Amino acid sequence: MPEGHTIHRLARRHRNLLRGHAVTASSPQGRFEDGAAVIDGAVLLGTDAWGKHLFHDYGDHVLHVHLGLYGKFRDGSGTPPEPRGALRLRLVGGGHWLDLRGPTACELLAAPEVEARTARLGPDPLRPDADVERFLDRVGRSRAPAGTLLLDQSVIAGVGNVYRAEVLLRAGISPWTAGRDVTRPVWQAVWEGLVVLLRAGVRAGRIVTTEPEDRERPAGRARRVDAHYVYGRAGLPCRRCGTPVQRDELAARSIFWCPVCQPAD
Structure with a gap:
């Protein structure tokens, strides 16, 4: 599932392509035919993102999209290609198209309804209006494991499985440590991280969490194999201490961690 950085990139991309233009909206698949008819001809006033939720503002109506596991946007300029397959929504305007x-x-x-949804x-750590105190209060009182809290979108929006594993490693927190057993300064460091x-x-359009000195190839653009400390590296050596990375299930998702750098209580 795309994590928050992807949705914020899409909001910026769509704003640059379509803001200020009247859009032609259609649903070739037919599943969003009524909604497309409502915004057909409307001007896109702006876009916004909150966690994994994307919003297009058309004045009286706001288009809300959650990509989930399989959703994907594609865009281009000029004449759009012939619609094929399960194309839920097509927007065309200003010489560009979005599928x-x-x-x-x-x-x-x-x-x-937008306010109720975001409430x-x-x-969201990417939003300038993010209420970090709300996050710190919530996790500091919770008995739930830290690894569960970071995937709970009502606790913090936009964090997915990769960022969860990587920020816990950077902070030295075991995924199973209860939120209330992590000190407030450490949770503050998690937020800032x-x-x-x-x-x-x-900025990059990809998740890279390693520092250059911790990569096999320190110079140049980080390769995919160098991008993460623990995520997807079960059985491989921790980049910081050399201990084999562990994998288990937590909050119905795979969790990767180093038992030495992230000792359990």
Whole structure:
């Protein structure tokens, strides 16, 4: 599932391509035909992202998209290609086109519904209005494992499985340590680490969490095999201490961690 940096990149991309233009909206697949008819001819006023949720503002209506596991946007300029397959939504305007396939959610919301939707989400480290105190209070009182809390979108929005594993390693927290057993300064460091990592992801369009000195090839662009400390590296040596990385299940997702750098209580 795309993590928060991807959705913020999409919001910026769509804003650059379509803002200020009247869009032609259609649903070749037919599953969003009524919604497409409502915004057909409307002007895109702006875009926004909160965690893994993308919003297009058309004035009286807001298009809400959650990509889920299989959703994907594609865009281009000029005449769009002939629609094929399960194309949920096509937007055309300003000499550009956007195609959306396979989202978990594609719906129109009124402003109060948008507010209700975002009110259920935790603070997003990529948003300038993020309420870090709300995050710190929530995790500091919780008996839930740290690795569970970071995937809970009502606790913190936009963090997925890769960022979860990587920021816990950087902070030296075992995924199974209860939130309330982690000190507030350490949780503060987790938040600040996520701000840095997510912003880097927005800039690069990929998740790279390693420092150059911890990579097999320190110079140049980080290769895929050098991109992470523990995520996807079960059985391989921890980049910091050499201990084999462990893998288990936590919050219905695979979790990767180093038992030495992240000792259990």
